[in-house]
Amino acid sequence: DARVTQTPRHKVTEMGQEVTMRCQPILGHNTVFWYRQTMMQGLELLAYFRNRAPLDDSGMPKDRFSAEMPDATLATLKIQPSEPRDSAVYFCASGSGQYFSLNTGELFFGEGSRLTVL
Amino acid sequence: AQTVTQSQPEMSVQEAETVTLSCTYDTSESDYYLFWYKQPPSRQMILVIRQEAYKQQNATENRFSVNFQKAAKSFSLKISDSQLGDAAMYFCAYRTDDKIIFGKGTRLHILP
Numbered sequence: 001d002a003r004v005t006q007t008p009r010h011k012v013t014e015m016g017q018e019v020t021m022r023c024q025p026i027l028g029h030n031t032v033f034w035y036r037q038t039m040m041q042g043l044e045l046l047a048y049f050r051n052r053a054p055l056d057d058s059g060m061p062k063d064r065f066s067a068e069m070p071d072a073t074l075a076t077l078k079i080q081p082s083e084p085r086d087s088a089v090y091f092c093a094s095g096s097g098q099y100f101s102l103n104t105g106e107l108f109f110g111e112g113s114r115l116t117v118l
Numbered sequence: 119a120q121t122v123t124q125s126q127p128e129m130s131v132q133e134a135e136t137v138t139l140s141c142t143y144d145t146s147e148s149d150y151y152l153f154w155y156k157q158p159p160s161r162q163m164i165l166v167i168r169q170e171a172y173k174q175q176n177a178t179e180n181r182f183s184v185n186f187q188k189a190a191k192s193f194s195l196k197i198s199d200s201q202l203g204d205a206a207m208y209f210c211a212y213r214t215d216d217k218i219i220f221g222k223g224t225r226l227h228i229l230p
Contacts, residue, residue: 033218035220041222042209042220042221042222042223043209043220043222043223045217045218045219045220048216048217050216055216056216056217089161091163093163093218095218106151106153106165106168107213107218109155109162109163111160111161111162112161
């Protein structure tokens with residue numbers, strides 16, 4: 001049963017600490033998205049990758065956030081230093097980039113990482 | 119820029135009744151996908167239904183159906199015979215090749 005795997009599920013940390021969230025996309029998917037979910041803003045797109053290359057990270061605060069795909073099986077989202085306003089649920093989702101052909105365009109989501117910054 | 123608007127932050131419906139959730143979007147593209155995702159308290163995002171923009175026929179999945187009006191850029195979700203398990207946050211989403219954008223969601227309550 002193919003699924004997107006995210007770690008950690010929960011993270012509580014203190015302001016100023018570094019936080020790294022990891023995502024294993026579904027094997028064969030070439031597009032990976034990072035979203036942040038808060039009550040006020042809903043689901044915000046932070047960054048996405050196709051074939052491991054970053055295509056857009058305009059939604060991400062550049063001074064403290066960074067996203068990478070070291071290889072096709074791992075995507076990371078790092079916050080350094082973390083702040084209380086970063087408290088949210090962070091979702092990773094994967095899919096196929098060429099949505100016109102041979103696939104449904106659907107994104108498959110991980111279970112999210114709930115981050116609390118004190 | 120593409121946007122997705124869900125104008126109903128919360129809705130309630132009596133069990134076994136029908137409810138319609140609204141979604142409008144803005145785009146200049148002609149080819150795209152539209153989705154409704156469900157997020158129950160477990161916070162897992164679950165695909166409910168999808169619609170390809172080039173298809174005129176409205177998508178249907180069991181008790182879930184959509185009313186897709188391309189010219190009006192409207193994509194509403196109808197849930198028939200509502201069940202307690204339908205209680206969740208529902209997100210409308212728009213996807214073109216390199217972007218998928220979500221609305222802010224509608225929280226649906228099912229009244230027993």
